[in-house]
Amino acid sequence: MKIQQSQENYLETIYILHKNKGSCRSIDIANELGFSKPSVSVAMKNLRENGYIEVMGDGNITLLEPGRKIAEELFERHTMLTSCLVAIGVPEEIASEDACRIEHVISKESFEAIKESFLNHKKITGGTK
Numbered sequence: 001m002k003i004q005q006s007q008e009n010y011l012e013t014i015y016i017l018h019k020n021k022g023s024c025r026s027i028d029i030a031n032e033l034g035f036s037k038p039s040v041s042v043a044m045k046n047l048r049e050n051g052y053i054e055v056m057g058d059g060n061i062t063l064l065e066p067g068r069k070i071a072e073e074l075f076e077r078h079t080m081l082t083s084c085l086v087a088i089g090v091p092e093e094i095a096s097e098d099a100c101r102i103e104h105v106i107s108k109e110s111f112e113a114i115k116e117s118f119l120n121h122k123k124i125t126g127g128t129k
Helices: 005-021 026-033 037-049 065-087 092-105 108-125
Strands: 053-055 061-063
Touching: 005 026, 005 037, 005 061, 005 065, 005 092, 026 037, 037 053, 061 065, 065 092, 065 108
Parallel strands: none
Antiparallel strands: 053 061
């Protein structure tokens, strides 16, 4: 089943919040994304019903394996694409915004080719441009 871009963004946000804070609740997601709590609640219900997350009794949200896999992949894409764009001179804030859009539409094959090329270039140049 193909997951929607908005659902991918929620999963990635949950993943990042867990990385940074150690936990995640709906209010954290609403604050991070600037969405209303009711909108986030609807999205969490959909993600829960599709087996991507589990919402604990205390409101803490945990990624289930399918959700974690998607979130980790998106996070890798986002960080790698941001790094690539910054390396070619794009200001970091713009690079991050552009990477957020690109990460959802780029094919696995194209991403892997960009990643390999970027990592090889970093090896050759010692991490400099």
